[in-house]
Amino acid sequence: MRWRVSYAPMDVEQAATATGQDTAGRQSHEGPGTGARTGTAQQPPSGPGQGRAAADYSGYRVVAAKHPWRWVGTAVVALGVAAVLWSLATNPRWEWDVVAQWFTAESVVRGLGETLKLTVIAGALGFVLGFILALMRLSASPLLVSVSWTFSWIFRSTPLLVQMLLWYNLGYLYEKISLGIPFTSVTFFEVQTTTLVSQFAAAILGLTLNQAAYSAEIIRGGILSVDQGQLEAAAALGIPAWRRSTRIVLPQAMRSILPTAFNEIIGLVKGTSIVYVLAYSELFYTVQVIYNRTQQVLPLLLVATLWYIVITSVLSVFQYYIERHYAKGAVRTLPLTPLQKARKFFTIRNNAKELT
Amino acid sequence: MTATLAQAPAATRGLVEITGVHKSFGALHVLKGVSLTVEPGSVTAILGPSGSGKSTLLRTINHLEKVDSGYIAIDGSLVGYKKRGQSLHELREKEILKQRTEIGMVFQNFNLFGHLTALENVAEAPVVAQGRTKAEARRRGLELLDRVGLLDKAAAYPRQLSGGQQQRVAIARALALDPKILLFDEPTSALDPELVNEVLDVIRELATSGTTLVIVTHEMGFARDVADTVVFMDQGQIVESGTPAEIFTNPQEERTKGFLSKIIEPAFNI
Numbered sequence: 001m002r003w004r005v006s007y008a009p010m011d012v013e014q015a016a017t018a019t020g021q022d023t024a025g026r027q028s029h030e031g032p033g034t035g036a037r038t039g040t041a042q043q044p045p046s047g048p049g050q051g052r053a054a055a056d057y058s059g060y061r062v063v064a065a066k067h068p069w070r071w072v073g074t075a076v077v078a079l080g081v082a083a084v085l086w087s088l089a090t091n092p093r094w095e096w097d098v099v100a101q102w103f104t105a106e107s108v109v110r111g112l113g114e115t116l117k118l119t120v121i122a123g124a125l126g127f128v129l130g131f132i133l134a135l136m137r138l139s140a141s142p143l144l145v146s147v148s149w150t151f152s153w154i155f156r157s158t159p160l161l162v163q164m165l166l167w168y169n170l171g172y173l174y175e176k177i178s179l180g181i182p183f184t185s186v187t188f189f190e191v192q193t194t195t196l197v198s199q200f201a202a203a204i205l206g207l208t209l210n211q212a213a214y215s216a217e218i219i220r221g222g223i224l225s226v227d228q229g230q231l232e233a234a235a236a237l238g239i240p241a242w243r244r245s246t247r248i249v250l251p252q253a254m255r256s257i258l259p260t261a262f263n264e265i266i267g268l269v270k271g272t273s274i275v276y277v278l279a280y281s282e283l284f285y286t287v288q289v290i291y292n293r294t295q296q297v298l299p300l301l302l303v304a305t306l307w308y309i310v311i312t313s314v315l316s317v318f319q320y321y322i323e324r325h326y327a328k329g330a331v332r333t334l335p336l337t338p339l340q341k342a343r344k345f346f347t348i349r350n351n352a353k354e355l356t
Numbered sequence: 357m358t359a360t361l362a363q364a365p366a367a368t369r370g371l372v373e374i375t376g377v378h379k380s381f382g383a384l385h386v387l388k389g390v391s392l393t394v395e396p397g398s399v400t401a402i403l404g405p406s407g408s409g410k411s412t413l414l415r416t417i418n419h420l421e422k423v424d425s426g427y428i429a430i431d432g433s434l435v436g437y438k439k440r441g442q443s444l445h446e447l448r449e450k451e452i453l454k455q456r457t458e459i460g461m462v463f464q465n466f467n468l469f470g471h472l473t474a475l476e477n478v479a480e481a482p483v484v485a486q487g488r489t490k491a492e493a494r495r496r497g498l499e500l501l502d503r504v505g506l507l508d509k510a511a512a513y514p515r516q517l518s519g520g521q522q523q524r525v526a527i528a529r530a531l532a533l534d535p536k537i538l539l540f541d542e543p544t545s546a547l548d549p550e551l552v553n554e555v556l557d558v559i560r561e562l563a564t565s566g567t568t569l570v571i572v573t574h575e576m577g578f579a580r581d582v583a584d585t586v587v588f589m590d591q592g593q594i595v596e597s598g599t600p601a602e603i604f605t606n607p608q609e610e611r612t613k614g615f616l617s618k619i620i621e622p623a624f625n626i
Contacts, residue, residue: 238533252471
């Protein structure tokens with residue numbers, strides 16, 4: 001109670017000093033300086049709108065802060081980009097005509113198809129298996145936890161190249177694969193390993209299992225980021241465990257899973273090029289074969305690069321919309337998509353035109 | 357209207373019998389032999405200082421926490437266990453889930469599913485846990501949202517609702533399974549003071565519906581108004597229980613007196 005009583009007059013004094021300082025500050029341009037601080041504090045405030053009560057600013061125009069350096073920065077960046085583009089267009093050593101010639105060549109497009117096939121299959125299987133591994137790792141069963149842990153441990157600690165070659169050369173290690181009862185002579189069927197594990201099968205096996213090990217950790221991280229209360233509430237409502245994971249937890253985990261998952265998939269698009277060790281003719285291997293023949297190394301690498309850029313760009317658009325889908329409920333209002341923004345921009349313009 | 361609501365229950369279902377329950381988390385002995393009978397259709401308020409084991413006791417009733425010893429029975433059937441001969445066998449997950457559909461729970465932090473709308477939150481469990489059709493669950497969901505005064509918010513996501521509204525949706529969600537028993541774990545503790553009453557009003561309305569209510573709360577006035585039985589817990593034990601009049605105006609135990617004086621007196625001093 002006491003502080004309140006004594007504070008009121010002090011408040012007045014301080015305010016007076018404050019306006020006084022303000023006046024002193026302005027006077028200092030002409031006068032001797034700020035030494036007269038207490039002296040000026042006694043003077044009545046000069047001019048209108050300098051009083052203690054908040055002035056009425058309702059008639060004033062609000063001027064937004066200006067950022068001149070942003071314009072300078074933009075100009076510098078634009079100049080740099082222009083210079084790079086100019087050099088790309090004018091330097092004949094890039095051999096754009098060769099790039100254009102091979103860009104849609106039949107063999108390249110076929111290689112591209114193989115790359116996409118490997119990415120889609122290994123990506124999808126990898127993430128499904130990864131989801132199961134993540135659930136195993138988070139389960140209450142010590143057996144499942146250790147199986148999942150060991151899987152990730154093995155496939156994350158061996159080079160993908162080695163895994164790939166091992167799968168492909170499985171026929172050397174085990175000539176025949178048979179299904180039967182271990183340690184007895186009972187067998188149900190038997191096949192030659194080499195007929196079972198083709199180039200394609202080896203590539204898919206290697207990429208999928210490796211991808212599963214990494215995506216398991218990504219998905220586990222996402223699941224851990226969801227509040228424990230969500231699981232409790234679902235359990236209290238009698239919702240079965242599998243449904244709890246897929247309907248309640250996973251959709252909410254998606255928000256933190258997606259950015260990293262797309263990193264992985266984009267990595268996988270280019271990572272599929274490792275199947276060259278199996279002489280599997282996907283995009284990169286095809287390009288290599290061509291330039292070994294024609295000696296046009298740089299332009300053909302550009303062909304592959306441009307296709308990778310195209311795929312990544314398409315994936316990035318997907319990523320944007322998928323992330324937006326899962327943001328539903330996590331943010332109060334979803335921001336407009338670029339398309340919606342554009343549409344809004346043009347409708348406003350049209351409305352403005354109609355008005356004038 | 358109120359007469360039919362009061363008659364409807366007939367108070368035949370929702371008997372909770374807690375007998376000698378112990379529960380420890382590591383070295384922490386949270387429940388030390390708690391026994392309590394909650395009559396069908398009655399309203400029981402559990403009071404006590406934080407850390408007294410109130411919430412844990414509530415969570416053992418629907419087997420969210422497994423008890424270390426002792427047992428809990430609802431309408432005569434054991435929660436989480438099956439009697440076979442002279443031994444108690446732990447139930448399988450599926451059977452536990454089935455039991456839980458008879459016991460609704462409302463949490464302090466609402467725990468609404470953030471990616472589902474209010475209506476989807478309410479209509480989810482009846483479909484997957486009770487095998488009702490989607491259309492039926494939606495119709496019933498809308499009815500319940502109407503009952504808690506949020507029919508116009510059916511399409512809203514939890515984040516677009518105030519705390520009080522979220523808690524009312526959570527109550528509707530718990531009611532969707534037609535539970536015999538509703539457990540409230542400090543339902544208003546996470547709410548701004550001006551939002552508390554809208555939730556308490558809904559619970560007050562439920563008190564006359566014949567569902568057994570067990571409410572862990574710090575709202576003394578509410579407990580006094582609504583509860584049939586007030587239970588005071590401290591340090592993992594029930595110190596005393598009785599009618600609100602007995603507990604609030606004439607507490608027998610020193611610990612109860614101490615707690616009530618701390619909670620209620622400041623309110624008079626303001």
